[in-house]
Amino acid sequence: MKSPSSSVRDILAANLKRERTRRGLSLSELSRLSRIGKATLSQVEAATGNPTIETVFSLSRALGVPISDLIDARHPEAVTVVRAAEAEVLSGEGVDLRALQRIDTGGVIVEVYDQQVRAESQQQSLGHAGTEHTIVQAGLLVAEVDGRRVELGPGDYIAFDASLPHRYAAPDGPVRSVLLLHYRSGQGEPRQNPHEARPPH
Template structure:
């Protein structure tokens, strides 16, 4: 899915692979591999592409609405890994002028995950462990049940302070930030409400 969606988003923005490489700081060879379907992206790559192309992450990874009952099994969900975080996409929800993406987020023990920023508003709800969150120089510590929200375009980072941190990551976008793909393709489930 990433190959077709990336190509569609890049050409829709009128960007060459060279220009996308320059703006995203991702090598041209890597981008070519991703567009040909032979690359294996990291969290950092997907978030960087989301930031530069100004689209939700799920628009790079998915586009197919689902109907009825949808079950996402932990053992079957594809994991997107970064330096310190593993993300499993659980759901995309569209309601009125808003799009929400729900991820199971695991921050590995003693690891830090940095982001230059990306489209949307980020909400993280800690389920287990202690999570350090840094947003543009401001740092907070969260425990189970705590939540943080911020403009995801700001540089930010997560650190697992005591062992692995389990959390729910909710990314919120405006509907006008969507890529508006026309082909039905498999991937992260989508529900439309409203």
């Protein structure tokens, strides 16, 4: 698994502290909400930890904020070009995500990611804020949402309520896809997911 670069750690540390402070949450309270150990959260805020996709998604869910609020440095330009070799990689159990763009259109936020599911691996999520859209570019992607299994090939598209538990798998080789997450104002409020049966990694 690839480790996030120091810049990702620094950005996440600053954004996490800002969002936690804004909500008046202690590290202990955030630990309870996110199911992430207090010591781990302390390391993340100090930019000394090694945060994974699972960590970021759990924090997004607990704080009720879009994922990009935690990992985006926000430097808007008139023309935005993101070079593949320069994009920061955030890795999880079976997925490597590269954040390409955050689009805020006043009330609606769209996050654009390059998503690669590693061969013979899977990525599970207990759920997080927003609506998730995935467009497969190459490979066979198996998606399971709240118990429903779907196989997707190049050009296929799936969308679902991201608060539902979901899983991506690449049984036949690596999968390249575009992941879009979109949120409406107030959509990211923290809530209990009845499907949560185990703590995130």
